Amino acid sequence: MCAWMPKVNIVQVTLSLQRVESDIIYTTADCSGGGKIEMVEPALRTLTGRRLCRRSWKMKRGDVLACSFESWYPRFKKYTIKSFIMDLPDEILDYIKNAPLVSPKNAHSIKAERDGFSDDSDDDSWSNEDGSDDELEAPSFPDFEAKVNEIIASLDGAVFPKLNWSAPKDAAWINFGSTLKCTSATDLLVLLKASDFISHDIYAPFAFCTDAKRNEEVDEPQHSLKLVLRAWRQIRPDGEFRCFIRTNQLYAICQRHYDSYFNFIEIEQVNIKRVIFDFFDRNIKGNFPLDDYVMDVSVGHKFESPGCVKLIDFNVHGPPTDGLMFNWSELRLFPIDKEVHFRWQSDKTMRSSVFSQYKLPIDLVDISSGGDPEKLIDLIQAHVEEQKNNKS
Structure with a gap:
C-alpha cells in the first residue's frame, strides 16, 4: 500500500427492517457505530438486501437520467464495450414483475433448432403428469426471444444484460458458471427475473432524488425502461x-x-x-x-x-x-x-x-416453502438439457 495511505478497514453497514403500514423502516448503522431510523417509500420494498442511507445529497432526477445507459453510450461508445439497446417490451416487464420463476420454453426451442436438436421432449416436460389444470404454464415470447437471439449471435454468441442502470449481478449464482454470461434468451430472462438489482431500476431509480414524487404508489415505472445487451467480455x-x-x-x-x-x-x-x-x-x-x-x-x-x-x-x-x-x-x-x-x-x-446474501430470490423462497417445488426442478433440468446441447 502507498506510504501515505493507512491500512484500510472495511466497514460493513448493517441493515434491519420492519414493515409499518405502507412504508418500510430501515435502520442503518454508520461507521462510528451510531444509527438512524428513516422512512423509505414502498417502492424500495424489493431492496431489503441493499445498503440504504439517506443524507443531504442534492440529487435530481436529471442526474439519475444522465447515468442511464442510453444517455451516455452514444457519446462514449468508442471507449466501452460494444452494446445494443432496445426498449423493454411490456410483456417482458410484466414477466419480471409478476410471473412466477418459470423458464420460458420458446427460447429453448429456438436454440435447439439452431443447433440441430428437437425440443419436443422439453415441451412435454412442462405438462402435468396427472393432467390437472393447476400446472404453471411456461411463458412464451417468440418475437422477443428471436430478436434477442439474433443480437446475441451478432455479438459473437454471448452477452451480459442490464437495464438502464443495473446489471443482475445479485442473480449470477442462478446461471450455470455463476456469471452474467448469456448465450440465449432463456439465460437472460431468468437472470432479470431473479434479480433484486433489476427491481431497483423498475420501481425506485429516483428514490433518493429531491425532486422525486413522494408518498404515492409506484407500481408502474415513471421512465422508459431499456434492455441493454453488452458483448460478453471476461473482465x-x-x-x-x-x-x-x-x-x-x-x-x-x-x-x-x-x-x-x-x-x-x-x-x-x-x-x-x-x-x-x-x-x-x-x-x-x-x-x-x-x-x-x-x-x-x-x-x-x-x-x-x-x-x-x-x-x-x-x-x-x-x-x-x-x-x-x-x-x-x-x-x-x-x-x-x-x-x-x-x-x-x-x-x-x-x-x-x-453477493452471497442475494443467493435466494423471493420467488425461490416461495417455491421452497411449498408453493410448487417441481417448477424449480423443471428449471434446473431445462438448463442441464441446454448445457448438454451446447456440448454436442
Whole structure:
C-alpha cells in the first residue's frame, strides 16, 4: 500500500427492517457505530438486501437520467464495450414483475433448432403428469426471444444484460458458471427475473432524488425502461475499479471487488492510478454532462496499450451508489486537490462474496416453502438439457 495511505478497514453497514403500514423502516448503522431510523417509500420494498442511507445529497432526477445507459453510450461508445439497446417490451416487464420463476420454453426451442436438436421432449416436460389444470404454464415470447437471439449471435454468441442502470449481478449464482454470461434468451430472462438489482431500476431509480414524487404508489415505472445487451467480455476482477468525481475532478479510486486481495493491485497500484487518471483526463473530463458522478472502469495488464482502460458504467455521486471501500460521509469531506485517494484490499484473509446474501430470490423462497417445488426442478433440468446441447 502507498506510504501515505493507512491500512484500510472495511466497514460493513448493517441493515434491519420492519414493515409499518405502507412504508418500510430501515435502520442503518454508520461507521462510528451510531444509527438512524428513516422512512423509505414502498417502492424500495424489493431492496431489503441493499445498503440504504439517506443524507443531504442534492440529487435530481436529471442526474439519475444522465447515468442511464442510453444517455451516455452514444457519446462514449468508442471507449466501452460494444452494446445494443432496445426498449423493454411490456410483456417482458410484466414477466419480471409478476410471473412466477418459470423458464420460458420458446427460447429453448429456438436454440435447439439452431443447433440441430428437437425440443419436443422439453415441451412435454412442462405438462402435468396427472393432467390437472393447476400446472404453471411456461411463458412464451417468440418475437422477443428471436430478436434477442439474433443480437446475441451478432455479438459473437454471448452477452451480459442490464437495464438502464443495473446489471443482475445479485442473480449470477442462478446461471450455470455463476456469471452474467448469456448465450440465449432463456439465460437472460431468468437472470432479470431473479434479480433484486433489476427491481431497483423498475420501481425506485429516483428514490433518493429531491425532486422525486413522494408518498404515492409506484407500481408502474415513471421512465422508459431499456434492455441493454453488452458483448460478453471476461473482465478480470483484479482490473475493476470505481472512480469518484466531484466538480469534474477525479479524487478517489478503489478496487471494485473489495472483498478480495489481488497481488496485481498491490504491485501495480502506481501504474493503475496513472492510466485511470490519464483515461479520465483525456476522454471523460468535461464530456460527461454532470460535475459530480461515479465511473466504473476496467484496467488491463498492458499499461502502454491504447485500450488498457475501458469504460464500464456511470453512476450517480451519492446514495444509492455503493461507495465500496469508502463511505459517503468521508467522501464528501475529501479535499479536491492533485492527490487521488486510492484504496485497495491489503488483507489476504479469505471472505465470502459480497453477493452471497442475494443467493435466494423471493420467488425461490416461495417455491421452497411449498408453493410448487417441481417448477424449480423443471428449471434446473431445462438448463442441464441446454448445457448438454451446447456440448454436442
